Amino acid sequence: MKVLIKAAAGAIALFFVAIFGLVVMVLNDEDAHANEISDGGGGLTGVPAEFRPWILKAAKECSVPELTPALLAAQLNQESHFQTSREAATSRAGAQGPAQFMPETWATWGRDDDGNGQASPWDIGDAVMAQGRMMCSLIKQAKGSSIGGDPRALALAGYNAGWDRVVAAKGIPPIAETQNYVEIILSTMSKFEGPGLLDVSGSGANADAVRRAATRLGTPYAWGGGGPGGPTTGFCDGTNGYQNGKCVASNTAGFDCSSLVMYAYWPSLHLPRTAAEQYGTTSDHAVSRTQLRVGDLLFWSHGGSAGIYHVAMYAGDGNVVQAPRTGRNVEVAPITSAMPDSDYYGATRP
Known part of the structure; x- marks a missing residue:
């Protein structure tokens, strides 16, 4: 050029x-x-x-x-x-x-x-x-x-x-x-040139859910956007959905953290819309961080179950698939850096 x-x-x-x-x-x-x-x-x-x-x-x-x-x-x-x-x-x-x-x-x-x-x-x-x-x-x-x-x-x-x-x-x-x-x-x-970003092993609904989420790598984050049918535009609520002082969610077709999880598991499992609700629905199957399996849900909180603000899917090898935040895209990230490690709340198995 x-x-x-x-x-x-x-x-x-x-x-x-x-x-x-x-x-x-x-x-x-x-x-x-x-x-x-x-x-x-x-x-x-x-x-x-x-x-x-x-x-x-x-x-x-x-x-x-x-x-x-x-x-x-x-x-x-x-x-x-x-x-x-x-x-x-x-x-x-x-x-x-x-x-x-x-x-x-x-x-x-x-x-x-x-x-x-x-x-x-x-x-x-x-x-x-x-x-x-x-x-x-x-x-x-x-x-x-x-x-x-x-x-x-x-x-x-x-x-x-x-x-x-x-x-x-x-x-x-x-x-x-x-x-x-x-x-x-x-x-x-x-x-x-290298191997694909995700090599998901195993079969069944949980492994398939991670593979389904992986087809959306690179899709933008949109607060309030996305659902079982795929990416949609989101919205701003006075606090979330903004970047550099501008509401970008309403003009961005994508997923937020919980809609990506909802999309990944649909239609084999109909999870609710928000991260807190998804924890509430699956909390009776709690999983230790040392016993994670592909497809398990990981949650981060600002304090207790009422403060849950983020959910991601375990992808194996210490990584998660997640829609992180406004301005970013659906990605694979290490558990330790996906969100502040001090906010990690727990994991469940859908």
Whole structure:
């Protein structure tokens, strides 16, 4: 992407990447099965935790199999090494953010994907989703063209130097920076390939519930949102649902902690709506923290059963699946850091 601007500085006219339509994939509960791949179609490892859900989401929302999480991760590593500060992630050419978007290119692809009220190349969610949309479009262009070669390589060249240069060269342009860019990303993809985020063992309703929850990894948190049918917009209640002083829940389709659990167990088990109610319904099957099984419910409280404020599902290996809080997404996290450990109240087995 940086070459595009450098070359344009001495050119008579700027070329611009053509805009192609984007098919937005709508999450549909009827299409979410317990055995769906939960990591966007491929394993992912070696990326900062704050980038992981967005990389998986960006890959999952693209309909071409060539756009894998590992490809996006390798590209981000080459663009910025996952840096997010303005000092570290601003290029000499003026590219901005972890995905290194020039302002005019950002105007085409940037959206407020993280729901914080602004579309910014500095926001990890906004940047990675825009990267995914642009790469998805470029791969489709490469596959639909008469240009031979690996569509991933052609797309990367288009991202770095502009699609017009790829067309003119009928392949990767003879630009050293672009050729190096493509070679490094494709050769380092394996560094970011790994096993799926969740390998849930066992059978039965509890294990299936965790697998079902895992199909929603990367879905935004929405206070009061979500239910048995999937993600829905939430609401603000005067205290919850706000980010940076703005009500974001009413504009965000997602889950809160208890609706994710409700969704995961439905329809085999109809759990009530709130975390406190879910504890009350299942508290007669209390489980020691040392005896947890996949699918057990874990609760955190500010004081007693009346103060329960969070619920998560045990996913095995000391991890939980949870919808943590406003501004975050459905994720896998260690029990010890999912919520303040001092607030841990107990676990139950539905």
